[in-house]
Amino acid sequence: MQITVVGGGVAGLVCARTLHRAGHQVTLIEASDGLGGRVRSDRVDGFVLDRGFQVLFTAYPAVQRQLKLAALDLRAFDPGAIVAWRGRRDILTDPLRDRDPSALIGAVLAPVVSIGDKLRTLQLAVQMRRQTIDELLTGPDRTTLAELQALGFSQQMIDRFFRPFFGGIFLDRSLQTSAKCFRFNFKMMSDGQTVVPNSGMGAIADQLAAELIAAGKVRLQTRAVALINRDGGVSGVRLADGSELQSDAVVLATPAPETARLSELPVPEGSLGSSCVWLATRQPLYRGTKLLLNAEENAFVNTLAPMSAVAPGYAPPGWHLYAAAILGVPELDDSTLIARVMVDLHRIFANEAAATTALANARILRVDRIPFAQFPQPPGLHPNLPDNRTTRRGLYLAGELTEASSINAAMLSGERCAEAILQDVAR
Numbered sequence: 001m002q003i004t005v006v007g008g009g010v011a012g013l014v015c016a017r018t019l020h021r022a023g024h025q026v027t028l029i030e031a032s033d034g035l036g037g038r039v040r041s042d043r044v045d046g047f048v049l050d051r052g053f054q055v056l057f058t059a060y061p062a063v064q065r066q067l068k069l070a071a072l073d074l075r076a077f078d079p080g081a082i083v084a085w086r087g088r089r090d091i092l093t094d095p096l097r098d099r100d101p102s103a104l105i106g107a108v109l110a111p112v113v114s115i116g117d118k119l120r121t122l123q124l125a126v127q128m129r130r131q132t133i134d135e136l137l138t139g140p141d142r143t144t145l146a147e148l149q150a151l152g153f154s155q156q157m158i159d160r161f162f163r164p165f166f167g168g169i170f171l172d173r174s175l176q177t178s179a180k181c182f183r184f185n186f187k188m189m190s191d192g193q194t195v196v197p198n199s200g201m202g203a204i205a206d207q208l209a210a211e212l213i214a215a216g217k218v219r220l221q222t223r224a225v226a227l228i229n230r231d232g233g234v235s236g237v238r239l240a241d242g243s244e245l246q247s248d249a250v251v252l253a254t255p256a257p258e259t260a261r262l263s264e265l266p267v268p269e270g271s272l273g274s275s276c277v278w279l280a281t282r283q284p285l286y287r288g289t290k291l292l293l294n295a296e297e298n299a300f301v302n303t304l305a306p307m308s309a310v311a312p313g314y315a316p317p318g319w320h321l322y323a324a325a326i327l328g329v330p331e332l333d334d335s336t337l338i339a340r341v342m343v344d345l346h347r348i349f350a351n352e353a354a355a356t357t358a359l360a361n362a363r364i365l366r367v368d369r370i371p372f373a374q375f376p377q378p379p380g381l382h383p384n385l386p387d388n389r390t391t392r393r394g395l396y397l398a399g400e401l402t403e404a405s406s407i408n409a410a411m412l413s414g415e416r417c418a419e420a421i422l423q424d425v426a427r
Contacts, residue, residue, distance in 0.1 A: 001425055004029065004237055004247040006224045006262070009037025010407060011398040012253030013208040014066055014414030020217060022422055027245060028212060029237070031223040036205025037255075038373065039407065044278075044365055046316035048200040052276045052368045053305055053323040054407075056204065057185075059192030061133070062411035072203050074195040075311035078290045083112045083160055084348045085295040089286070092118070092161055094125060094190070112295070117157035124151065128187040136183040141379040144170070147179035164293035168303045171272040171327050171374055178379045181404060188408075198313035204407075227262055233393030249421055253398040253414070255372050265390060267401050268375040273329035277341045278365040280319045281358040284309065285349060294344060301344040302327050320358075321365075329369045338364055374405035388417040389424075396421060 001024045005016040008030030016028040034040055040051045055077065058069060078100065080093025090110035093100075128136070142150075144166060148158050158175070167173030169185055197203035212218050228236040228244060236246040252259045256267040284306070286292065292304040305323040308315035315321040324341050332340065342359065349355035386402050398417035403409035 001025065001248045002246065003027070003249045003251065003421065004245050005251040005253055005398075006237060007037070007251075007253035007258075007399070008032075008035040008205075008209070008218065008220075009253060009255075009399065010039055010205065010208065010410040011400070011414040011417070012037075012251070013205060013212070014062075014411050015251055015253060015398045015418045016212055016217065017208060018415060018418035019421060020212060020215060022418070024425075026212070026217050027219065027247075028217055029219045029222040029224060029239075029245070031221065033221055035209045035218065035220070036202055038370065039201050039205045041200025041202030047278070047280060047319070047321055047365055048307075048314045049278050049366055049368075050196075050201045050323075052274050052370045052373065053303070053325040054201055055194050055196055056201070056407060057188040057192055058195055059188045060406075060408035060411075062408045062415060065415070066411050067204065067207060071207065073198040073313075074193075075198050075313075076193040076195045076289070077305075077310055078288060079189075079194075080290055081161070081165060082286070082288075082290050082292045083110075083164075083295050084292055085112060085160055087347075087350060088112075089292070089348070091290070092121075093290075095122060097190075112160055113157045114154060117154055120152055120157075124186065125190045128183065128190045131187070133184065133187065136187060137180050142179050143176050143379055144179050144182040145175035147182055148175070159297070160295040161293065164295055164299065164302055165291075167327060168293075168325060170377070171274055172376070173302070173327055176378060178377050178381060180379075180382065181377055184404075185406075196307070196311050196314075198311045200314065224262060227395070229392075234395040247394070249394050249396060249424075251396045251398050251417055251421075253417075255399070256375055256401045257372060259397060259399065259401060263390065263392075263395065263397075265386065265392075265397075267386060268381070270376045271372040272374045272376055272405075273369070273371045274373040275326040275329050275337070275370070276368040277324040277326070277338055278321065278368070279324060279341075280315060280321050280363045280365055282318065282320070282361065283354055283358040284320045285322065285345075285355045285358055292348070294348065296344075296347075299344065300326060300340045304345070304348075329371050334367050337367060375401065377405060388413065388420045 005012045005028040020026045079097040090112035163173045170177040223240040224237040226238040260267045289310045301324045303325045308321040402413045
């Protein structure tokens with residue numbers, strides 16, 4: 001069976017590799033010059049820069065099925081986070097996972113949130129560990145904000161920790177994202193580690209693609225402009241150069257807007273964007289490998305990630321690499337956006353001469369703008385997402401848009417799409 005997979009992101013790679021291993025003739029086409037979609041890394045003057053700040057949860061079920069994690073040289077962030085607020089920085093951490101005595105003591109004493117909120121967080125982590133994923137996702141849905149309020153968390157805890165932390169995951173600091181997404185991600189962090197490969201997130205895509213590339217199944221810089229419709233079904237794709245790829249089945253593994261353009265099928269609407277400023281300093285801004293959260297109400301930088309402290313492969317010797325993550329894509333030119341980032345960072349480290357000096361001499365490596373990083377996931381959305389099978393014979397969908405916005409969901413969709421095709425072939 002000849003199958004064309006359109007899109008070389010994580011979902012397309014998983015789907016294509018599964019079908020290839022099943023013995024089908026697969027061609028994966030990708031419009032850009034590389035594979036992985038957002039899960040790509042670039043080398044810039046000896047630094048490794050991902051396409052925006054992103055991490056991997058080792059507890060993701062699909063990740064455990066699809067990746068050889070030991071081969072990725074994974075490096076872990078320390079559990080918890082450093083919360084920057086009112087000119088100070090306090091530690092919040094998970095005592096079930098954090099083995100640093102100083103971090104545990106600091107977290108207990110930190111005045112950023114109450115002891116009651118810390119105990120509620122611990123109780124929630126224990127509860128999430130005991131429940132299965134299916135148990136977490138059953139029942140009615142509500143917003144993450146409503147979930148946190150129902151769990152008894154104070155407004156202080158919500159504003160100072162959950163908004164910047166989970167706002168960074170969902171790209172929604174208002175916490176209007178489905179509580180089922182919150183429960184799933186909280187469990188993933190409780191059950192495993194938050195990591196990046198030492199050579200960058202692109203190592204994930206490289207591993208998924210290696211088998212397909214070796215078999216000559218990948219065509220880069222090959223853009224599909226239209227589907228070929230025949231006898232009420234889809235029989236291939238038309239390419240930008242005017243040529244056609246005839247296929248028994250076509251998989252659209254593209255972002256939702258591109259899937260909608262090619263298929264004219266309903267897909268999740270809206271988009272959530274993100275931006276990232278990559279900066280390097282000669283001296284570290286702070287010690288340790290915890291994510292720093294900006295809990296100020298008017299925060300421009302949402303999170304600061306010490307990438308080279310976590311994974312030394314991200315920076316050449318003598319340098320410290322940071323990813324300053326911003327929610328959304330501000331309508332600012334690069335110089336203005338960078339200036340806003342530096343204002344926030346100088347405010348966070350205002351009382352530390354060494355960090356202030358390091359920032360004054362920081363090297364800006366790149367500004368990433370990602371207009372479509374996720375689609376909005378309000379309560380009740382997921383049961384109504386598209387199926388991998390479509391109403392058009394020969395056309396299938398793979399990608400976050402059939403599951404949820406995450407690396408796990410993309411891999412899961414790729415798996416399920418391939419399974420649907422194999423089932424249909426067997427009939």
